[in-house]
Amino acid sequence: MSHISRYKTQFVEKRYLLAALRDMGFEPEEGDLKVQSVRGEELAVEIRVQPRLSYPIGFRKTKGVYEIVADWFGVMGVKPEEFKRQLAQRYAYHAAREQLEAQGFALVEESNEAGQIRLLLRRIG
Template sequence: MSHISRLKTRFVEKRYLLEALRDLGYEPEEGDLEIHSVRGKRTAVEIRIQPPLSYPIGFRKVKGAYEIVADWFGVMGVRPREFKQQLAQRYAYHAARDQLEAQGFTLVEETNEAGQIHLLLRRIG
């Protein structure tokens, strides 16, 4: 059985979401778009990515946050839970850097060890 599923997120800023998707190697499309299920059901989305040899994954804003929508039976090579976790990590990275740079901090060093990102920032004042 195939159907379009929704995964709720806490992604509220479109620009961080787009940057996170690009970090994961996707080229997001924006606009009045649709995704479709294996059985042809269509759903409107604002952002869409196309994994290789797969059905698309979409994002739409509902009650202030983006949700992930896809027919996971047709999405190949992407596991919903892992995808959401990777996307959340990259989203948080961009949000944190942006907020800290707005407060006058400058990135000095960045390391990524065992899936954990460590940032060394400095503020001269």
């Protein structure tokens, strides 16, 4: 039985995913990569991040959306649910900002309190 878990996401845009990973302190690698399990199993991925002193976390696009793949038994210092929640929040942040700025809005103020991001935007006349 494989130790590599797959989590479906709603992430479709690579640029937002990469930006979200960088916000979280990771340096994402791109290309024909693999993630490995503690048992030595390998799975091909398009994006990979390497938590410190840990097995990697990967992302691969399946049916138009990215899925998170990792052997969480070997991933140290990263809790799966917290990782997914924070990644989804940062992904949504970048998607919203880019789409609003494309509609003529400019960021005036930003705050992050108790895990909630608040943006104040104004339309440029």
